[in-house]
Amino acid sequence: MERTAALIILIVSGLLLLFVVLRKKLGFAWLTVFGTHLILAALGIYIVNFSGLLTDIYLPLNPATIGTVTVLGLPGVIMLIGLKISLF
Structure with missing residues (x-):
């Protein structure tokens, strides 16, 4: 029962997200920007x-650290x- 409810919520939210993206005429250019930020975040962590x-x-290199650096940029790496220095 819970699995079915979760699947229905996932499908509905995915359709609504697709509707918003297409309705606002954002197109898929934002995927390029997001992909570029994601690659640069991984590269920044790799360099460190x-x-x-x-x-x-x-x-x-895990989703939490890459997500942090993707959102915050270079200050996220710092x-x-x-955090690593102060906690360990």
């Missing part, structure tokens, strides 16, 4: 991990480094 400048710091 393997540059050798901060040998004690390793930021994992924030993650600060």
Whole structure:
């Protein structure tokens, strides 16, 4: 019963999202911008991990860290480094 309700909610929300995207005439150009931000976020974390400048710091490449850097940009990388230093 719960699985069916979750599936119905997923389908309805997906259709509503598609409706909003097409109604606002945003097209799919926003996917290019989002993809570019996602790639640059992963690249920024990769550079921090393997540059050798901060040998004690390793930021994992997972959805949480990449999402943070995608939304916040370079300050997000700095924030993650600060959290890593202060918590460990």
